[in-house]
Amino acid sequence: MKILVPVKRVVDYNVKIRVKSDGTGVETNGVKMSMNPFDEIAVEEAVRLKEAGKASEIIAVSMGVAACAETIRTALAMGADRGILVETDVELQPLAVAKMLKVLVEKEQPGMVILGKQAIDDDMNATGQMLAALLGWSQGTFASKIVLEDGRAVVTREVDGGLETVALALPTIVTADLRLNEPRYASLPNIMKARKKPIETIKPADLGVDPTPRRTLVSVAEPPKRQAGVKVKSVAELVEKLKTEAKVI
């Protein structure tokens, strides 16, 4: 069984996000970019399934600017076998990504697609669900455990207030949550080996998809700066301030 893992290049999670001075978006110039953390978890899970003999090949797919090839290389260093880069300078939104993934899925015929539950840059949490809907496949979102047994994927899902376990007919779409696993660091020998693994580069037009955004970003603003706190000398003073200054009681 092949596993397809879409990996998105995003601003590194350690970077303090800065809004562009004209409010048109988030500053990415000169900013460290990395693989979306939930996608690292997805790659790790695919590699573990391969190591357990449950998967035969792992294909990492990234869509976006040419530098997304680096994100694919990271997946290859973690253990993916080959990569596909869908190269475009157009800003990609989940529906366009899902439509292009659908065409790749139809071509590659994986038994499972493991995506991140959401990309930490736009927090959409939509691509996996859209892909499942477009393909008409089963889906297990927010997965914290995946067991392949009897030709099904038994997925434990993180839901509000607990866990839900669903059995999914294959082929299926799974989205990875934080507790699914702890991704490995790629070792130096594996980083070297990854350089020789193939990455095919194609364009959205090769997949017959027009990725033009359907939504326009109107503006991006930073949250208001927090005011400095004050120390009060007594409970009475605190109550007074809450009444007269904060006006919350």
Ligand code: AMP
């Ligand atoms: P989102 O719906 O944008 O929150 O993203 C959910 C997941 O879809 C991500 O964790 C990735 O696995 C996948 N994905 C979204 N955008 C891309 C992209 N441009 N390239 C590859 N995978 C993507």
